[in-house]
Amino acid sequence: MEDDISSYIDEIISALGDDLELSREDIEKEFRRFLEYGVPPDQAKKSIVKKFGKDKLNRKLLKDIVPNERNLNLICKIITKNVKEVNIRGENRVIYYGLIADESGILPFTSWKSSFPAEKGDVVEIRNAYSREWQGNVQINIGERTGIKKLEEDKLPDISQEPRKCKIIDIYNTFGPIEIKAKILSISEKEIEIDRVKRKVFSGILADETGKAQFTAWHDFDLKEEDVIRVSGCYAKFWKGIPQIVFDERATLEKLTEDLEVGSPVLPLHRLVDMRGGIDVTTEGTVIEIKDRSGYIERCPECNRLMRNGECRIHGKVKGVADLRLKMVVDDGSAGIGVIANREITEKLIGKTLEECKKIVENEGEEKLLEEIKETLLTKKLRLRGNALGDEFGTTLIAKDAEIIEEDIKKGAEELLQLLEGER
Numbered sequence: 204m205e206d207d208i209s210s211y212i213d214e215i216i217s218a219l220g221d222d223l224e225l226s227r228e229d230i231e232k233e234f235r236r237f238l239e240y241g242v243p244p245d246q247a248k249k250s251i252v253k254k255f256g257k258d259k260l261n262r263k264l265l266k267d268i269v270p271n272e273r274n275l276n277l278i279c280k281i282i283t284k285n286v287k288e289v290n291i292r293g294e295n296r297v298i299y300y301g302l303i304a305d306e307s308g309i310l311p312f313t314s315w316k317s318s319f320p321a322e323k324g325d326v327v328e329i330r331n332a333y334s335r336e337w338q339g340n341v342q343i344n345i346g347e348r349t350g351i352k353k354l355e356e357d358k359l360p361d362i363s364q365e366p367r368k369c370k371i372i373d374i375y376n377t378f379g380p381i382e383i384k385a386k387i388l389s390i391s392e393k394e395i396e397i398d399r400v401k402r403k404v405f406s407g408i409l410a411d412e413t414g415k416a417q418f419t420a421w422h423d424f425d426l427k428e429e430d431v432i433r434v435s436g437c438y439a440k441f442w443k444g445i446p447q448i449v450f451d452e453r454a455t456l457e458k459l460t461e462d463l464e465v466g467s468p469v470l471p472l473h474r475l476v477d478m479r480g481g482i483d484v485t486t487e488g489t490v491i492e493i494k495d496r497s498g499y500i501e502r503c504p505e506c507n508r509l510m511r512n513g514e515c516r517i518h519g520k521v522k523g524v525a526d527l528r529l530k531m532v533v534d535d536g537s538a539g540i541g542v543i544a545n546r547e548i549t550e551k552l553i554g555k556t557l558e559e560c561k562k563i564v565e566n567e568g569e570e571k572l573l574e575e576i577k578e579t580l581l582t583k584k585l586r587l588r589g590n591a592l593g594d595e596f597g598t599t600l601i602a603k604d605a606e607i608i609e610e611d612i613k614k615g616a617e618e619l620l621q622l623l624e625g626e627r
């Protein structure tokens with residue numbers, strides 16, 4: 204028996220390898236404690252390796268990773284692995300990319316290593332990776348100095364492949380297959396060609412009481428506007444924070460007879476910033492900044508580009524088309540976002556028509572108009588609705604509707620401004 208214990212300890216020490224921080228005596232003490240509680244020696248060995256191997260790694264869960272983190276240590280499963288050739292500064296290189304998942308989430312990765320020593324389905328330890336932002340998502344980057352080591356399958360807690368029931372607002376924080384109940388708000392059909400095979404694809408917008416998402420169906424489920432469906436085994440993906448739900452014939456889709464209330468509940472700004480973006484979201488915040496180039500602008504009649512000094516960058520000197528817009532920052536104390544408003548919404552918010560603004564600009568100059576806009580809007584609280592897009596600079600809402608909801612909050616807003624100033 205003592206010989207057996209000694210050989211188990213040897214195995215534990217060799218399994219921990221570089222991770223070994225404990226003395227042989229400590230490991231033995233721990234091992235014997237397991238045995239005292241009747242744990243079979245094999246199981247005891249596994250538990251000890253798992254416990255001390257992982258602690259030492261200083262592991263980070265995928266769900267906690269934000270862009271531009273360094274020295275990331277991960278334990279995850281390779282969900283997909285693809286290869287492509289890219290040309291970087293005249294040099295052809297092979298890169299590997301795909302998806303990795305742990306018990307907390309799923310993220311895309313790109314590997315710049317000359318070889319990638321793991322296959323789809325492998326559980327691996329990744330040391331010294333870093334994160335970047337890619338198309339609105341966090342991406343894990345694996346460089347030459349990143350270590351990848353294959354682990355035993357049971358080093359990673361179970362990754363469930365059962366579809367998770369969730370609301371649209373929750374799909375931002377989940378991974379793997381999901382099940383949602385939603386109403387089809389719009390749908391259109393198109394034919395596309397993939398590898399010379401024509402396929403019908405159906406796409407549109409669906410919604411539940413918590414929000415909206417785009418969807419793409421790679422199979423004809425005979426869906427119509429207003430249908431309420433339960434679809435299980437679909438996936439969520441994101442572009443600049445805009446959610447898209449994707450499903451094909453492997454998904455289970457059921458049409459329900461019940462109706463479903465759809466909505467766009469007011470999201471606190473920190474929630475929206477966490478989500479990065481969304482379709483037809485509603486939020487509220489105080490105007491803390493009106494950006495330059497807000498107000499009266501002229502656009503090229505040919506290409507709609509913003510003109511500067513009577514000239515279009517592409518079409519030269521043209522007679523511009525008058526327009527109004529607002530670019531501003533709103534903040535609710537928890538987070539801030541950029542907001543872009545078109546002519547119609549600008550007119551409504553500043554209480555002046557395009558013609559009136561044009562007159563002010565002609566008689567008193569652009570600065571004067573901007574001053575008046577600031578006077579009207581700074582420190583006002585707005586309710587905003589529209590599509591929001593996130594990138595590495597933050598989240599921007601393209602307003603579809605906006606209204607001033609509190610006129611008399613100047614004091615509170617000034618305090619907020621001071622607070623924000625103080626932080627800079």
Ligand SMILES: [Zn+2]
Pocket residue numbers: 503504505506507508515516517518519
């Ligand atoms: Zn132009």
